[in-house]
Amino acid sequence: MRRALVGALAAVSLLASCTPSSPVAAPSGDPNFATVAQAVLPLSPDPAGSPQFARFYHQIPSWTPCEPALDCARVTVPVDWSAPGGATIQLALMRLPATDPGHRIGSLLVNPGGPGGSGLDLVRAAKEAFSDGLRARYDIVGFDPRGVGQSAPVHCLSDDRLNAFLTTDTTPDDQGEIDALVKGAREFAAGCRARSGALLPNMGTRYVARDLDVLRAVLGQDKLNWFGFSYGTYVGSFYAGMFPNRIGRMVLDGPLDPALSPASLGAMQAAGFQDEFDRFADHCVATNRCPIGSSRQTITDTLTAFLNRLDTNPQHTPSGRLLSETDAITGLADAMYTPLAWDVAVLALAEAYLGHGDRLLALADELFSRTKTGQFKDNSNEANVTVNCLDHPGDDTVADAKAQAPAMRAASLIFGVSFAWSNLACADMPHLSQPPVAGPVRALGAAPILIVATTHDPATPYPWALALSHQLASGVLLTREGDGHTGYNRGNKCIDSAVEAYLLERTVPKRNTRC
Numbered sequence: 420m421r422r423a424l425v426g427a428l429a430a431v432s433l434l435a436s437c438t439p440s441s442p443v444a445a446p447s448g449d450p451n452f453a454t455v456a457q458a459v460l461p462l463s464p465d466p467a468g469s470p471q472f473a474r475f476y477h478q479i480p481s482w483t484p485c486e487p488a489l490d491c492a493r494v495t496v497p498v499d500w501s502a503p504g505g506a507t508i509q510l511a512l513m514r515l516p517a518t519d520p521g522h523r524i525g526s527l528l529v530n531p532g533g534p535g536g537s538g539l540d541l542v543r544a545a546k547e548a549f550s551d552g553l554r555a556r557y558d559i560v561g562f563d564p565r566g567v568g569q570s571a572p573v574h575c576l577s578d579d580r581l582n583a584f585l586t587t588d589t590t591p592d593d594q595g596e597i598d599a600l601v602k603g604a605r606e607f608a609a610g611c612r613a614r615s616g617a618l619l620p621n622m623g624t625r626y627v628a629r630d631l632d633v634l635r636a637v638l639g640q641d642k643l644n645w646f647g648f649s650y651g652t653y654v655g656s657f658y659a660g661m662f663p664n665r666i667g668r669m670v671l672d673g674p675l676d677p678a679l680s681p682a683s684l685g686a687m688q689a690a691g692f693q694d695e696f697d698r699f700a701d702h703c704v705a706t707n708r709c710p711i712g713s714s715r716q717t718i719t720d721t722l723t724a725f726l727n728r729l730d731t732n733p734q735h736t737p738s739g740r741l742l743s744e745t746d747a748i749t750g751l752a753d754a755m756y757t758p759l760a761w762d763v764a765v766l767a768l769a770e771a772y773l774g775h776g777d778r779l780l781a782l783a784d785e786l787f788s789r790t791k792t793g794q795f796k797d798n799s800n801e802a803n804v805t806v807n808c809l810d811h812p813g814d815d816t817v818a819d820a821k822a823q824a825p826a827m828r829a830a831s832l833i834f835g836v837s838f839a840w841s842n843l844a845c846a847d848m849p850h851l852s853q854p855p856v857a858g859p860v861r862a863l864g865a866a867p868i869l870i871v872a873t874t875h876d877p878a879t880p881y882p883w884a885l886a887l888s889h890q891l892a893s894g895v896l897l898t899r900e901g902d903g904h905t906g907y908n909r910g911n912k913c914i915d916s917a918v919e920a921y922l923l924e925r926t927v928p929k930r931n932t933r934c
Contacts (some may be wrong), residue, residue, distance in 0.1 A: 420697050427867065428861075430802065432612035434553070435494055435847070439827065442874040443872045444522065446875075447871060449716070450518075452543030452682040455464050456503060457676060459478060459657055459660030459661065459858055459859070459860045460660065460661070460716050461660070461661060461664075461859075462629075462661050462662065462664055463661065466500075466629070467636060470589065471503045471522075471678060472503055474495075475495060475496055475497065475503070475633050476524070476575040476633055476636045476637070478494055478633075478637045478898070478934060479637065479638075480492035480493070480494055480512065480637050481493075482514060485513070486513075486514065486543070487591075488516075489513055489514065489515055489542065489543070490513070490514045491511070491512065491513050492512045492514070492584070493510065493511055493512065494507070494512060494562075494633060494634060494637055494700065495509050495510075495512045496508060496510060496629075496633055498617055498618055498621050499617070499621050500576055500621075500626055500629050501787075502790040504827050506617060506690060506926070507577075508565060508570065508571040508618065508632070509562075509570065509571070510562050510563065510565065510570045510630060511538075511539060511559070511562060511563045511568065511569035511570050512538075512560060512562045512602055512634070512775065513538070513539040513542040513543070513560070513562070514526075514542065514558050514559070514560045514562050515542050515554065515558065515559040516546045516558050517554065517555060517556055517557055517558050517605060518554055518555045519555040519556055522555070522556050523556055523557070523725045524557055524668075525557065525558070525638075525640055525644055526557065526558045526560045526638045526639075526640055526644060526921070527548075527553065527557035527558065527559055527644045527646055527668075527922070528560050528562070528631070528635070528638075528643065528645050528646070528650030529541050529542070529545075529548075529559060529561050529562065529635060529645075529646045529648075529652065529723070530564070530642065530645075530646075530647045530648065530654055530655075530917075531561075531648055531649070531652040532636075532647075532648045532649030532673070533564075533567070533649070533650045533651075533799060533802065533803055533805060533806070534564070534567070534624070534650050534802055534803050534810075535567055535798070535800065535801075535802035535803040535806070535807035536567070536650065536651075536799065537561075537567060537568040537569075537797065537799075537800030538561030538562045538563055538564070538650075539562070539563055539569065539631050539898070540561075540568075542559055542560070542561035543560045545559045548785065548927045549646075549908070550908075550915065550919060552919055552923060553919060553922060553923070554703075556923060557644070557922075558873070560634075560786075562634060563624060564627045564630070564654075564802075565618065565621070565622060565630060565807065566594075566615075566618055566622045566798075566802050566806070567798065567802045568797060568798070568799075570796075571834075572798040572801075573611060573614070573615040573617055573618060573619060573622065573798060573802055574605055574610075574614040574615060574678070574798060574801060575608075575610040575611040575614060575615065575801045575804075575805075576606070576607060576610045576801070578793060578794050578795055579793065580610070580698040580797075581646045581800060581801070582789070582793050583603070584603045584606065584607050585602055585787055585800060586743050586745045586746055587599055587603045587745065587836040588600070588639075588730065588743070588744060589745055589836070589840045589841060590744065590836045590840070591732060592730070592835060593663070593924065595663045597817060600761070600843050601817065601843065601846070603844075604634070604844045604846050604847060604871045605842050605844075605846075607804065607844060607846050608846070608847035608848045609847070611740075611801070612849065613849065614729055617804075619747060619805065619849055620801070620849045620850065621811050622806050622809055623806060623809040624654055624657050624806065624810050624840070625652055625657060627654050627656055627657075628657040628658040628661055629641065629661070630664055631645075631658050632658070632661075632665065635665065640667070640678070641665070641667075642665055642666060642667030642668075643658065643662070643665055643666060643667055643668075643669070644667045644668045644669070644750040644868075645658070645668075645670070646667045646669075646670045646671070646672070646922070647669075647671055647672065647673075648672050648673055648905050648907075649879055649904065649905060650675070651671075651672075652671035652672065652673060652674035652870075652879070653677060653810075655671050655767045655799055656671065656674070656675070656677050656860045656862075656887065656891075657677065657860035657869075659758070659809065659858070659860060659865050659891065660677075660860040660861070660862050660869060661691060663820045663862040663863055663864045664864050664865070665911060666862070666865040666866045666868060666893075667866065668921060668925065669865075669866075669869065669885070669908060670865070670869045670871060670907070670918055670922065671868065671869070671871065672871040672905045672906055672918075673871070673872070673873070673878065673879040673904055673905035673906065674870055674871075674879060674883055674887045674908050675879055675882045675887070676857070676882075676883035676887055676890075677858065677860055677887070677890075678858050678860075678886065678890065679883075680811075681812075681815075681842060682819075682823055684811065684824070684872030685823070685827065685838040685841070685842065686826055686827055686830045686831070686835075686838070686840065686878075686931050687723070687841070687880050687882065687883070688864075688877075688878065688880060688888070689827055689830045689831040689837075690704040690738070690831055690835075690840040690880065691761075691836040691878065691879070691880035692752055692755055692831060692833075692834045692877045692878075693830065693831035693833060693875065693877075694779070694831065694836070694875060694880075695755040695875055695877035695902060695903075696719075696755060696831075696833060696834075696877075697715055698720075698875060698902060699754070699755065699758075699761050699764065700712070700715040700718040700719065701715055702758070702761055703718065703765050704718070705764055705796065707721040709765065710765065710769040711765060711768050711769055711772070714793070719832065719833070721772075721826050721914065722751075722768065722831065722833065724746065724748060725743050725747070725768075725771070725772060726732070726833070729742065729743060729744040729747055729810070730744045734771065734774065734775045734776045735774075736774075736775065736776040736780065737775055737777060738777045738780075738791070738929055740777070740791075741779055742771065742776035742780055744781060745770065745837070746779070746780055746783040746831065747776070747783070748778055748834065748837055749782075749786050749787065750764075750767065750781070750786070750892060751764060751768070751779075751782070751833070752778065752786065752834065752899075753782045753783065753785050753786035754767075754782055754903045755877040755878075756877065756878065756903060757902075757904065757909075758806075758902045758903055759903075763778070763782070764782065764900045765933075766778060767779040767781075767782060769835050787800060788800065793815065795908050803849075804844050804845075805848065807847040808844065809848070809849075809850070810846035811842075811845075811881045812850055815842045815843055815844075815845040816843075816846060817843065819842065820839050820840045820843055824836055824839040824840075827839035839899040859890045859898075860887070860890050860891060861890060861891065861892050862891050862892055862893065865891070865893045866893060867893045867894075867895050867921075867927045868891055868893050868894050868895065869895055869917075869918065869921050869927070870888050870891070870895065870896045870897065871884075871895050871897050871898070871899065871905070871906040871907055871914065871918060872883055872896060872897070872898050872900070872906065873898075873899045873901055873903060873904070873905065873906045873909075874898060874899070874900050874901065874902075875901065875902045875903075876902075876903065876904050876905070876906075877903075877904060878904045879904065879905075881898075884896060895928060895930055896930065896932075897914065897917055897918070897928050897932050897934070898930055898932065898933040898934065899911050899914045899934050900933060900934065911934050913934030917932065917934070
């Protein structure tokens with residue numbers, strides 16, 4: 420649940436203070452903050468009743484024990500939903516059966532975010548992620564979306580080349596550094612084309628939403644029960660727009676605004692990470708023992724100077740690894756996902772200033788899903804870039820990046836420029852086999868959909884939740900006052916109780932409840 424729309428800063432978009440701070444807002448009149456006009460509309464005709472899709476919707480999954488207390492299965496879906504008679508792939512599913520089967524409500528499909536996050540991993544962690552009450556009455560079911568993990572994973576580069584791609588300088592100062600970014604983007608796209616074949620142009624979220632409807636059907640559910648975190652809210656929003664009459668109980672925690680343009684997503688997310696960094700700095704000062712500065716401004720100035728040094732001279736660390744500017748920014752971004760990591764980040768920055776950057780590298784490793792030896796634990800980075808490029812095409816040339824850089828820098832002194840140049844990764848990626856479905860989601864006729872948002876969420880800024888709550892005809896906003904990414908199971912009993920009452924009893928909280 421740590422990975423947001425951006426995930427690592429190399430992908431496209433789409434981070435207790437003593438100083439009051441306001442939720443991030445889009446500057447009025449700024450042309451970068453534009454919405455996409457096309458709406459997400461219901462599918463017609465309904466694929467569930469179409470003979471050409473019957474072999475997918477009428478599957479009976481064969482569940483077999485695969486890990487202690489867990490069952491696994493595979494479900495077949497078409498590679499290209501516009502060509503159901505063509506090639507197919509299999510999606511990997513995992514289930515934690517309800518502990519109180521006599522009072523079982525049904526299956527609760529879950530997604531941890533990304534794009535690129537593994538639903539199997541979320542089920543493995545279900546005892547920590549979901550309450551006893553939810554696990555008693557629901558089968559917790561996760562799946563790896565197409566192209567992710569164990570579901571026909573996309574691959575683009577060897578580990579050493581992927582590491583080089585992810586750590587390329589994303590704050591270019593001259594034409595040589597711009598050329599390096601362009602070269603890396605082209606190498607990544609060429610690798611994806613060579614290694615991932617026909618699946619690559621069919622990786623977008625619209626296809627994940629269609630896969631999800633098949634999973635609903637093969638699990639024997641007339642309605643979809645869904646708990647999506649971060650990018651999982653994007654999948655859920657698309658599903659609601661495409662299948663509004665099949666919504667059962669849907670929680671969208673840490674939501675994205677599906678109506679925003681790529682530049683808007685990037686700029687607002689950069690501002691979200693900056694807002695949380697400012698609060699992190701205030702927290703450090705409030706401890707009266709902050710080793711990296713005595714005020715928000717001095718901490719910012721010290722960090723900026725440190726990043727500038729790394730830009731020209733990456734740091735040799737005691738472990739023998741190099742700490743680059745990109746790794747330092749990524750490590751800091753990782754710590755913004757939860758205030759539980761703030762004290763670790765303070766220590767990591769203090770050590771890095773003294774030439775001991777291994778702890779800051781470890782934070783970057785966490786967000787990159789990378790080991791200390793430079794190996795990658797999964798294909799989440801490749802899936803993250805691929806899906807985002809397909810979902811948010813455009814604004815991906817050098818000229819676009821140069822034009823957006825001033826606004827991005829204004830949104831975030833620390834993170835903004837990296838966001839401006841991150842879309843370059845999409846310049847040579849293929850487009851969806853069908854145009855992306857993007858735009859405001861109404862989901863007319865849907866049952867109440869619970870939107871959970873955190874006022875200082877760095878990865879999915881609070882204004883996105885506000886926008887989605889106004890778009891969805893049946894959207895109900897539940898707000899957590901606080902820091903960090905997503906709201907459920909973050910120590911706020913008011914939030915947890917409201918979410919569980921909704922999922923267990925269909926009790927919908929009053930609109931605009933704040934906890």
